[in-house]
Amino acid sequence: MDLVFRSLAVSLLCIFGIFVLPFNVLEDKAFAEVEIGVDVGNKAAPFKLLTVDGKEIELDSFAKEKVALLVFGATWCPACRHEIPLLNEYNVELKDDGLNVLGIDIQESAKKVKSLIKKKKINYPMVLDSKADVARLYKVVGIPLNVVLNKSGVIVYRDNSPPDKKLLKKLLNE
Template sequence: MNILTRGMRHALYAVGLAVGLAAGAACADVSEGPAPDFTLKSNTGENLRLSEFRGEVVMINFWASWCGPCRQEMPLLDELYTQYQPLGFTILGVNVEEDSSKAKKLLEEIPVNFPVLFDNDSEVSKLYDVVAMPSTVLVDRDGNVRYLHQGYKPGYEEAYQQQVRALVRE
């Protein structure tokens, strides 16, 4: 049972984003540990499971259509995906909204080539303790969480690129 209304969740995400940005929480190395597995329906209608991507470097990007920094970041993530996908890298864009119709509309305006998944019940967001929009988790080829980014400001994509480059070389 979900006791938080959509408005309450939006407010919590906004507060989390503000706190993360005010604290300068761009990126944190996190203690290595297994990334929680999940299965979500994708924008193509198929179910995708994180564990199916074992052996690849995976960026999990939690986002929402109402999030300005998310919109700004999407085309940059798509460029990163295009550049590193041939080297065993993928992005799973996880939309956190109850109603995925707004996300689908945004994807018409800002199309991306990587899979977009819908976390309508916020189950996966809870697994990953998402408190800021966007939140980005980098998972290595062995399925371990290696980096966590909360929020987005122009320039963060340079850190993403350095980290992805290092992880695909491992």
């Protein structure tokens, strides 16, 4: 009886392997051809996050036909705080030309972020990545992380230092 049961189990596994596994391989291959990701040259992976005031910002609509500068950071990070004046400047000077700056705070309360916004007079939207889901999605290892998307939503810059104004102006004029 035990031998019959083992033979039946092996047969079922073989049938499963023949019919199910090839479909999974084809599905993975089709998915791999989609150029969505988080590296330079990929179309930016989509996400939705809430602002400190509870308004939802979805990347696809925020960056639609705009150049977007996504800045991952935290209130306790000295380098993140140091680049805020430059980001404010970019937002003032280049917003009318089509630049959208978005601060993405990782794993902090709305209260802390609101305090920083007030203290540093941040003039661009800040969203809360409370569970660090988007930070993990974008493979954030060190902060600040600056990610620039062109008007097509493709990542053209990814670095811990902010992009220079020449790059942003060039992208805005394309």
